[in-house]
Amino acid sequence: MAPIPTLVFLRHGQTDWNVEGRLQGQRDVPLNARGREQARRNGKTVAAELPEAAGFDFVASPLVRARETMEIARTAMGLDPAAYRTDARLVELTFGAWEGFTYGDIERQNPGSLAEREADKWHYRPPDGESYGMLSERIGGWLETIERPAVVVAHGGVGRVVRARLLDLDPAATVAEDFPHDRVFLWRDGAGSWV
Numbered sequence: 001m002a003p004i005p006t007l008v009f010l011r012h013g014q015t016d017w018n019v020e021g022r023l024q025g026q027r028d029v030p031l032n033a034r035g036r037e038q039a040r041r042n043g044k045t046v047a048a049e050l051p052e053a054a055g056f057d058f059v060a061s062p063l064v065r066a067r068e069t070m071e072i073a074r075t076a077m078g079l080d081p082a083a084y085r086t087d088a089r090l091v092e093l094t095f096g097a098w099e100g101f102t103y104g105d106i107e108r109q110n111p112g113s114l115a116e117r118e119a120d121k122w123h124y125r126p127p128d129g130e131s132y133g134m135l136s137e138r139i140g141g142w143l144e145t146i147e148r149p150a151v152v153v154a155h156g157g158v159g160r161v162v163r164a165r166l167l168d169l170d171p172a173a174t175v176a177e178d179f180p181h182d183r184v185f186l187w188r189d190g191a192g193s194w195v
Helices: 016-020 033-049 050-055 064-076 103-109 113-119 132-143 156-167 171-176
Strands: 007-011 057-062 150-154 184-188 190-192
Touching: 007 033, 007 064, 007 156, 016 113, 033 064, 033 156, 033 184, 057 064, 103 113, 132 156, 132 171, 150 156, 156 171, 156 184, 156 190
Parallel strands: 007 150, 057 150
Antiparallel strands: 007 184, 184 190
């Protein structure tokens, strides 16, 4: 893979489904008040830490929580909120039949399935869903198309896979780590950091 230019990655802000522990996947769930504040904070952070980012490519997942986060962040940066594009490859991994349910719901309906998933989260595929490995293939294809520095707003699973690919992380460790709503992941000069 060719070297990846500077990449600023924001996870969408919090939603009520995040608070409730519901698997959102590719469902369109809007931000809550805290999520909107996280998006503002992240936009201000990007503007302060990387003023040159105003000239970057801006791309978001087409799901509403990512688009709303992008628009709020761009406003906080003093930019036109609508001047960005979407890319369908950045949607969250789909949990298929599990979407909309909590882990408790899933365990009650399908005893043992969560333990099976935890044993190999990278390869486990929920019914009609995607595994992290499948998501990694999709995101790998997207990473190969990045030609200039970009600010990206997408999802926790997408962010984990982006970090795994850029930092050459172990898949098992990757899926177990947190990807916060209120931090910005920065890839620059071949190294990654949180800002």
